[in-house]
Amino acid sequence: MSEPLDVPVALQRGRPVGWWGVLLLVATEAALFGAMIASYFYLRFQAVHWPPPGVPEPKVLVPTLLTIVLVCSSVPAGAAAAAGRRRLPGRASTGLVTTAALAAVYAAGTFVLMVQEWQDSPATKDAYDSLFFTIQGAHAAHVAAGILVNLYLLATIARGRISQYRMNGIWAMSLYWHFVNALAVLVLLTTVSPSL
Amino acid sequence: MATVVARDELRKLQATWHERPGLKAFLTTVDHKSIGRRYLVTASLFFVAAGVEALALRTQLAVPDAGAIGPKAYNQLFSMHGVTMIFLFVTPFLSGFGNFIVPLQIGARDMAFPRMNALSYWTYLASGVFIYSSFLVGEAPNDGWFNYTPLAEKAFTPGLNIDYYNLGLLFLAISSTVGSINFIVTILKLRAPGMSLNRIPLFCWGILAQAFSLVFALPALSAANIFLELQRRFGFHFFDHSHGGDPLLWQHLFWIFGHPDVYIIFLPAIGIVSSVVPVFARRSLVAHDWLVLATVATAFLGFGVWVHHMFATGLPNVTFAFFAATSVIIAIPSGVQVFGWIATILKGHPVIRSPMLYVLGFLVVFVVGGVTGVMFAAIPFDQQVTDSYFVVAHFHYVLFGGAVFPIFAGIHYWYPKLVGRMLDERLATWSFWLFFVGFNLTFFPMHVTGLLGMPRRIYTYHPGLGWDTLNLLSTIGAFTLAVGILGTMGNVLRSARRGEPAPDDPWGANTLEWATSSPPPHFNFASIPVVRSQDPNWDVEDRREDRRRLARAELTLSEGHETIGTSWLDGDIEEIHESPPESPWPLVLTLALAWFFTAFLTGHWVLAAIGIGLTTAAVGGWNLREPGEE
Amino acid sequence: MRFWVTESGNAAPVRRVALVGGVVVLAGCADEQSTLRPESDAARSVATMWWVMLVASAIVVGVVTLLVLLTLLKRRGRRDRVDRTDSPGATTAVLVSGAIVPAVVLVALFVYVLASLGATSQPSGGTAFPIEVVGKQWFWAVRYPEQHIATANEIHVPVGVPVEVVAVTDDVIHSFWVPRLNRKIDMIPGRRNRLRIEADRAGVYRGQCAEFCGLQHANMAFYVIAQSRRDFERWVEREQQTPQRGAPGERVFVDTGCGGCHTIRGVSNGTIGPDLTHVGSRTTLAAGTIPNRKGYLGGWILDPQHVKPGNKMPGLPLSGRDLQELLDYLESLR
Ligand code: HEA
């Protein structure tokens, strides 16, 4: 073997390693939620009454509307990633802001709902409530973390330049958002399942 | 002319990758080799701790009705022995080898995420210290390594014992998760050009299978830890029957993690075996592709057997039959591997040196542990001997025999590369025989004590049940084994200063870690090697070409912290991967996390909230500057 | 020394046997708890399974060991020489010996296992004689629902009659295990697990808790006492009797507060500790921890935490006379 090897500088044909890293993070988080949701159904199928007597049926309408709002945020998140790849800071910023705003609506709405539901029947009441609040809370925490990441990225490109590093960041973030949104649907289906 | 270019390139690489020795470099290094060594040293210390705990157990059990250790201490000691060996010794020790060896074996200059790598070390260290600090308050975890509820609930274990367990394992989970993701991306994306999937060394396959298993199995344990901590601290209900929970939920969650975990330990360990065998058999592996397939199959099947730990719980027999079937199937990939190694040695011309001694020892003892594992798949037999010393015998034969023997093979095999000096072969041989005899003397009698009805986790027993002599033998064996281990430890320490200097490739090995100097320079390879077979270091002409390429300043990437990114399937060059230099943030983030966990443990909720804030800030600080800037 | 001696071939249990020497406190005969000395169909089927699997395993281990030793006989290789040829023949040999042969063996094993499940599993019919055993930290409460008997740590069963043990728990998970009679079964909160035991012969079979249950998991043993039908019925009759009232020790028992935790039928109805209605007839105390003899009993009552550290009975102060009366009383409860 003697043909000289040319290495093209800064050529990127595949996805950045950061994207792969987030993909695996998403995989392990999916397994975490999988374990929690499986626990929910495991206990549900052992119970005679689910929710137990005296615990109100889960609300359906408002959580569904909120979830729809959140799922919509996948669009601006994807747009931000596309704009990032084309190094368009303005469009990327718009995408990031819109994503964060939609997510914030969801987070605020979910927070209010959870406070109300806690007053009706707190997590310490029984296994049903414990799982309900733990799964909801874990998901809400993921949304909150996502909002922070979005704002952080926004700040880093505020100077009007998107470096390779930040571009990879936005790309990876959009993957995370798609995951959080898909998860929102699963969490919704799980938590409202007794009312369906 | 050519040599001038080469010298120039080397100087540039030296300057870029150099870390000035000193405290600052110590705290901020991201070099996978330093981190790997740290993992190995730290895990060894935990091994000694857990080993001393084991010796304490054996001392108490040497004779019936002994009074050396009371029940309170005994329960903490056996729990910490199990927790330490599994979580703080074997797994991290293998990660240490992984850290040091994987980038070298695939021809990369570092891991994909060097700072994350530092993070996974620091969080490992911190969580280990966290768990061990429980001894200071006399409340170490005491409900066994699988910590069944309801015993682990607040009503039955009111102290901090189980909070240490839950929080410590969650803390450690951060380390394992980050580490696994790093290994996967490194192995998939940073391989040397030409190292297509089918040319990945088997040790890397082992690490890859381990990392994938961790990514999918560990969350089950974390979920269980979170649930239990919420139940203990805030009165949630998950495992208590009185409020709609179920104690078996814990068992399911634990073993959905727990069984994959035994292969998480086993697969990288046998990766070491697959590394050592061809080198000392002087032959490339027989049935190579089947061995890869077996590794992957074991990792997959490992997710489908967990209920075999619950055969005595009274679940329906159809459930048991299913899990018994999967449990026998899993013996087949192991069979392929065992006979693959044996065939390789028999077809080759073995050179019997200390690494090979440990491998041959491994083959014999692992099969003993394997067949008792298959016996457990016989449901009624398992229901008879589960939770007896027969199980203790099985899992030491597979854990110690199947993982610690290979680890010792790895120590003797890679020591020259790690340290740059050779071990004393005579001392190594002596230690091996003490180790081998001591091991069997300790654990073989336990099969019989178990069959004679001795339950595990008992701090004492009455005389006359037929267990006395056997227990005494086990204790004598344990101390013999300890002397053997002491021999190896002495060898390792002594040779670090007095051993003969090691050549680059003392064994005539087939993988790329032996293509660079011993120990390797910070940048690992001056010119990234190009690979054309499964045994690249036996391609003498290719390695000469590497050197010629250096002289042409090709693939040297001497402009910054750079290595080659390749496509995951074929190993085609895709990008030049920028690798960040040293950073203080991994340590800072770890300290923030330690703050959080400590505040949570002690119930200072405001401080815990501040800990979350600090953690967030540290993550932000980490990413504030781009690796290229500075 | 052992607790039980056999009476002229008929293995009925006999009262305690005198203790020899100070050190050896408690012991059984060497195989009292051995899975390899089965005394029932169920345990025998498991023991047979073990011997079958042992032979098969010995062959596997033997072959592998032999092959490993064989490698030592091979001509030694050299550092500078390697063999990189492909060897399809060897690969086939690996697959045959590592996959195909084991697959055949494993399928056979699996079929054998399925066929043996019936011998050890829960009874399907309701014909068996029920006994409820409640695991508690760290002793066993035993109830005979049809005979209205309650006792502890010693389970009398008739020989040759299938007995259905209903295994439940009051606190954490325990596991009911009498190796010579059958495999074990866990006692799990919220579940009523069942296990059938049927002793072939009269005799005493030691059992022990097999799931870690806290501080005194080690001292949570019990005895199954299999008796001929007649002996068993006599035992039932005696157990059903209510103890005589009015002994001086009875007053001590009540005044000291023992009754808050212990039941003596007609006297008190505590449920935290073992039922003591016929404690005098038992062979051991505190779940197989000490022999039931006056000296040990006195030591237990004065300082149970010394005898069995961490157990749930507190030491209670008693004057010498009260203690004497109490001991006489408890011993009289036969
Ligand atoms: C490295 C760790 C490791 C490994 C590799 C294994 C390997 C296996 N284990 Fe083990 N196991 C543990 C670690 C491990 N185990 C631990 C830690 C526990 C106890 C946890 C606790 O309770 O604390 C446990 C407990 C355990 C149980 C539960 C016992 C109980 O608690 O009642 C069972 C039940 O099925 C089991 C089965 C198996 C099987 C079928 C294998 C198989 O993978 C083995 C396959 C290998 C071979 C069979 C040998 C090679 C094959 C041949 C030479 C081919 C020919 C062979 C035949 C024809 C049989 N194991």
Ligand code: HEA
């Ligand atoms: C990789 C895993 C691993 C390893 C290597 C070991 C190694 C050893 N184990 Fe392990 N063991 C477990 C994993 C492991 N164990 C697990 C998971 C459990 C279950 C816990 C539970 O039930 O929850 C267990 C349980 C367990 C028990 C059962 C306790 C009980 O049920 O009551 C016993 C009893 O003998 C035991 C003994 C030993 C001994 C003697 C060693 C020896 O091989 C140790 C040898 C090592 C050393 C001795 C240290 C190094 C030597 C020196 C530093 C020399 C200098 C020191 C002196 C001479 C003082 N172990």
Ligand code: CUA
């Ligand atoms: Cu009860 Cu162990």
Ligand SMILES: [Cu+2]
């Ligand atoms: Cu298992």
